[in-house]
Amino acid sequence: MVKKAEDVYQEALLLSEEERKRLALLLHNSFSNGFATPEIEQAWLEEIERREKLHAEGKMGSVSWEDLRRELRERHDL
Secondary structure, X not given: OOOOHHHHHHHHOOOOHHHHXXXXXXXXXXXXXXXXXXXXXXXXXXXXXXXXXXXHOOOOOOOOXXXXXXXXXXXXXX
């Protein structure tokens, strides 16, 4: 039986957070064709986790997609 993406997704939701992150990285790497080294990928994952922690602790704010899009359009006259 061939699994559809939605079936795989539902199964993936049952994984731990760490395993879902690993799966996401594996899927990402399947598209990147080795663009980044494993060390760079690991550094980015650590940076993402660091920022998530700061945000959860209220030490880092966030910007809405609408505000960011407006700022980018203004900056680039789009």
